[in-house]
Amino acid sequence: MSIKRADKKKEKKELIMQRALELFASKGFYSTTIPDIALSLKMSVGNIYNYFKSKDILAKEIIKYISIYLGNKLKDINEKDISTQEKTRQIVEVYFGVALLKPEMIDYFLRIYLSNREVFQDGCEGMICVNEFVTEIMIYFEEGVECGDLRDQDFFSAFGLFMGYLGGMVFLKGENILPKKLDEYVDDISINIYKALRT
Amino acid sequence: MLSKKLKILWLTAITCNGNTHSFLNYPHLDIFMDTFEFIYHPSIDSAYTLNDIINKEIACDILIIEGSISTEYIKADAPIVDIINKYASKVQKIVTVGTCASFGGMFRESDYKDTTGLHFDKERPTSLFEHIKEKTISLSGCPVHPDIIANTLYSIEKKRAIELDSLLRPKEFFAYTVHNGCTRNEYFEYKIDNHQFGKKEGCMFYDHGCHAPYTHGSCNKILWNEVNSKTRAGLSCMGCTEPTFPKGDFFHTKKNMGIPQYLPFGVAKRTYLTLAGITKAFHIKRLEEDLFDD
Ligand code: SF4
Numbered sequence: 001m002s003i004k005r006a007d008k009k010k011e012k013k014e015l016i017m018q019r020a021l022e023l024f025a026s027k028g029f030y031s032t033t034i035p036d037i038a039l040s041l042k043m044s045v046g047n048i049y050n051y052f053k054s055k056d057i058l059a060k061e062i063i064k065y066i067s068i069y070l071g072n073k074l075k076d077i078n079e080k081d082i083s084t085q086e087k088t089r090q091i092v093e094v095y096f097g098v099a100l101l102k103p104e105m106i107d108y109f110l111r112i113y114l115s116n117r118e119v120f121q122d123g124c125e126g127m128i129c130v131n132e133f134v135t136e137i138m139i140y141f142e143e144g145v146e147c148g149d150l151r152d153q154d155f156f157s158a159f160g161l162f163m164g165y166l167g168g169m170v171f172l173k174g175e176n177i178l179p180k181k182l183d184e185y186v187d188d189i190s191i192n193i194y195k196a197l198r199t
Numbered sequence: 200m201l202s203k204k205l206k207i208l209w210l211t212a213i214t215c216n217g218n219t220h221s222f223l224n225y226p227h228l229d230i231f232m233d234t235f236e237f238i239y240h241p242s243i244d245s246a247y248t249l250n251d252i253i254n255k256e257i258a259c260d261i262l263i264i265e266g267s268i269s270t271e272y273i274k275a276d277a278p279i280v281d282i283i284n285k286y287a288s289k290v291q292k293i294v295t296v297g298t299c300a301s302f303g304g305m306f307r308e309s310d311y312k313d314t315t316g317l318h319f320d321k322e323r324p325t326s327l328f329e330h331i332k333e334k335t336i337s338l339s340g341c342p343v344h345p346d347i348i349a350n351t352l353y354s355i356e357k358k359r360a361i362e363l364d365s366l367l368r369p370k371e372f373f374a375y376t377v378h379n380g381c382t383r384n385e386y387f388e389y390k391i392d393n394h395q396f397g398k399k400e401g402c403m404f405y406d407h408g409c410h411a412p413y414t415h416g417s418c419n420k421i422l423w424n425e426v427n428s429k430t431r432a433g434l435s436c437m438g439c440t441e442p443t444f445p446k447g448d449f450f451h452t453k454k455n456m457g458i459p460q461y462l463p464f465g466v467a468k469r470t471y472l473t474l475a476g477i478t479k480a481f482h483i484k485r486l487e488e489d490l491f492d493d
């Protein structure tokens with residue numbers, strides 16, 4: 001395949017994933033069908049199957065797509081020459097930023113990926129499909145401990161604190177419970193996380 | 200009749216004599232002695248005394264140094280530095296045996312002032328013996344394997360070109376990691392430690408402090424006593440051939456939030472974590488079971 005054609009195919013794939021994400025977020029995963037996705041993209045059902053052989057495969061590809069998207073943003077932060085405290089703030093900022101700009105991504109991660117594990121059993125064992133994202137969180141933790149800023153502890157006790165907190169805030173926002181805008185919480189929340197994790 | 204054997208001076212500095220003991224276990228010592236002779240060795244019968252070595256002019260082809268070096272260290276009333284310089288100028292090759300003589304090693308911690316290896320203080324090059332550096336070959340190890348000593352000496356005798364790494368170690372023996380050839384490689388691949396010291400199952404990298412993936416050496420290719428290696432037998436490699444030896448954390452893996460601080464040579468953190476994430480997601484039943492007792 002020529003590079004141009006491959007790029008086009010990749011673009012189209014991303015378009016399908018993006019639209020599927022929006023539909024899954026608004027209508028729910030099980031009530032959204034491939035024909036629904038096809039219709040909203042003005043594509044034929046058969047053509048969608050050229051890109052994704054089944055809805056389950058599409059679901060897995062989407063979670064990988066989100067993981068790469070978030071992972072790349074965190075990688076940029078990890079590669080900066082800044083303090084662990086500042087990194088913490090920027091990660092919270094990026095996460096909330098994505099929750100605002102692409103709420104369907106975070107929604108998909110929290111409501112579909114984490115709550116429909118049966119869909120992701122085969123091919124997304126462990127954290128394989130969110131590897132890029134988790135790897136960057138690991139690097140952030142590891143480097144924080146190595147330079148003496150963060151307290152050494154089990155990875156999951158730190159990961160749970162970090163992601164649980166952020167997920168909880170995005171959830172409250174989704175339920176329209178938060179009195180302030182999400183980005184107004186960045187400073188307080190990053191200070192809370194940093195204080196909880198530091199040495 | 201003048202002997203055609205290559206003449207070796209085995210000089211000991213600040214040392215536990217561990218490399219001497221290792222060398223005495225060389226299984227073909229009798230054949231070795233057909234080609235080489237020691238003008239002086241602290242534990243093998245030799246033609247001269249240490250006083251002769253210091254006070255007389257004696258022909259010599261190879262200078263072997265065992266133990267770390269300090270300008271303060273005196274041997275038979277002569278500074279070790281002077282004895283080294285006296286013979287270094289006349290020999291073809293200088294061979295440091297053991298990590299102490301090569302990089303400072305254990306005895307770098309001694310009370311003598313500025314104790315180092317012949318050319319290195321850990322990995323930092325030193326200048327005291329700069330003028331003899333091009334003659335030197337470092338055989339690190341605590342101790343170095345006897346085959347490595349003997350085969351290096353044979354290569355010198357046969358005038359073979361010996362390719363060295365940046366720490367003057369022959370690539371022939373030190374281009375590999377000790378991890379190479381360990382019988383536990385499958386456990387390493389699938390990230391299964393669950394090891395108990397001395398048992399056959401499990402890799403010791405993840406919890407038990409095995410330094411082998413970041414240690415240069417041939418321990419799993421040239422076996423000890425021709426039968427085994429530390430890691431095959433079930434004890435973690437302590438990284439004794441490296442300039443950083445002794446690094447500590449011998450029986451437990453230093454981790455930061457569950458991620459090993461020292462990764463296999465040349466493997467970037469991101470690469471390691473990506474691979475680790477994938478292999479950790481799977482369970483290989485065969486590798487989680489005992490090999491023998493059901
Ligand atoms: S025990 Fe050590 S040498 Fe053996 S496979 Fe594991 S890391 Fe490698």
Ligand code: SF4
Pocket residue numbers: 340341342377414416418428429430435436437438439440
């Ligand atoms: S296995 Fe490691 S510690 Fe043991 S002798 Fe070899 S390099 Fe040294």
